[in-house]
Amino acid sequence: MKAIAKTRPELGVEIVDVPVPKPGPDELLVKVAACGICGSDLHIYLWELGAERAIPSMPAVIGHEPAGEVVEVGKGVTGFKVGDHVALDPFGPCGRCPACASGRFNFCHSPGRLGGAFAEYAIAPVRNSWVVPKSMDMEQAAMLEPFATGLHAIEESSLAAGDSAVIEGPGPIGLCTALAARALGLSLIVITGLAADAERLALAREMGFKTVCASDRDWIDQVRAIVPEHGADAVFDAAGFLDSVRHLVKRGGEVIELGWPARDIPSAEMRSLFFHGVKIIPSRVRMPETWRRAVAMVANGAIDMKPMITHRFDLDHGVEAFELLRNRKGVKALIMPQA
Ligand SMILES: [Zn+2]
Numbered sequence: 001m002k003a004i005a006k007t008r009p010e011l012g013v014e015i016v017d018v019p020v021p022k023p024g025p026d027e028l029l030v031k032v033a034a035c036g037i038c039g040s041d042l043h044i045y046l047w048e049l050g051a052e053r054a055i056p057s058m059p060a061v062i063g064h065e066p067a068g069e070v071v072e073v074g075k076g077v078t079g080f081k082v083g084d085h086v087a088l089d090p091f092g093p094c095g096r097c098p099a100c101a102s103g104r105f106n107f108c109h110s111p112g113r114l115g116g117a118f119a120e121y122a123i124a125p126v127r128n129s130w131v132v133p134k135s136m137d138m139e140q141a142a143m144l145e146p147f148a149t150g151l152h153a154i155e156e157s158s159l160a161a162g163d164s165a166v167i168e169g170p171g172p173i174g175l176c177t178a179l180a181a182r183a184l185g186l187s188l189i190v191i192t193g194l195a196a197d198a199e200r201l202a203l204a205r206e207m208g209f210k211t212v213c214a215s216d217r218d219w220i221d222q223v224r225a226i227v228p229e230h231g232a233d234a235v236f237d238a239a240g241f242l243d244s245v246r247h248l249v250k251r252g253g254e255v256i257e258l259g260w261p262a263r264d265i266p267s268a269e270m271r272s273l274f275f276h277g278v279k280i281i282p283s284r285v286r287m288p289e290t291w292r293r294a295v296a297m298v299a300n301g302a303i304d305m306k307p308m309i310t311h312r313f314d315l316d317h318g319v320e321a322f323e324l325l326r327n328r329k330g331v332k333a334l335i336m337p338q339a
Pocket residue numbers: 038039040041064065090
């Protein structure tokens with residue numbers, strides 16, 4: 001079968017031909033219908049920001065946000081059958097370690113990992129797999145993982161209906177966070193991005209959100225003119241760099257970190273967050289409860305992920321997909337292995 005693999009510790013990926021894998025105990029073989037390209041895949045493509053930790057050996061087929069149909073089940077599998085439609089989580093909590101035992105499934109010590117989904121077929125441990133209704137569009141199902149990431153950031157915050165938030169980063173995770181925030185009933189959501197993100201900011205406005213271009217010299221004033229006088233209730237960092245957050249969030253407010261931090265927070269900034277009593281909350285991956293909610297929200301039409309899917313590529317055009325995202329064009333690109 002055809003697949004997209006990382007073959008060398010440098011920029012790039014390769015289209016390779018590999019055998020269809022066999023599911024082991026507690027594993028499913030999934031015929032991949034759609035698999036999103038994630039920001040972390042882009043780091044792996046560019047070979048930056050600790051990508052070597054995600055890809056300890058090569059060649060490695062990449063891709064970890066798939067949805068598809070179960071075509072084979074391994075020994076001992078319960079709760080899944082051939083023909084089921086599933087969405088897959090790259091992070092599958094073990095359920096037994098101290099973190100899981102204390103209910104912090106998203107900080108599991110030894111999660112089941114999932115990769116290899118930019119391929120016609122992929123192996124999925126059952127603990128990484130979530131059944132979705134057959135009526136759910138497979139493209140929407142492939143968007144559940146990023147949506148659940150944004151939804152979990154909202155769960156980690158103490159925001160309530162009527163509150164306000166600034167979201168730094170107009171990429172898929174920023175927009176998913178915004179959709180989840182709106183579903184919660186926030187009264188004001190401002191999304192910021194750089195000049196290079198112009199297309200993404202335009203889509204954010206089409207989706208009904210306020211935006212500010214953080215490349216403008218007076219961008220902080222622009223945000224402050226929109227949010228309540230003493231700052232937003234929460235700031236979400238979906239850009240990997242907490243920028244000027246002390247000017248944006250209210251005293252006693254919250255900063256929720258999503259994604260891979262791309263820079264150190266200067267101590268002057270940390271100091272002001274301390275004096276303003278701002279809580280810094282890491283929002284890592286998702287919880288089993290988040291999946292239940294995310295599937296229900298998309299299945300029942302409370303959330304529509306389609307506007308965010310701007311590009312679709314077959315496996316042969318995988319490199320083009322990465323180059324597109326590298327140039328910050330489009331929002332979410334899906335690889336469609338059966339196309
Ligand atoms: Zn991802």
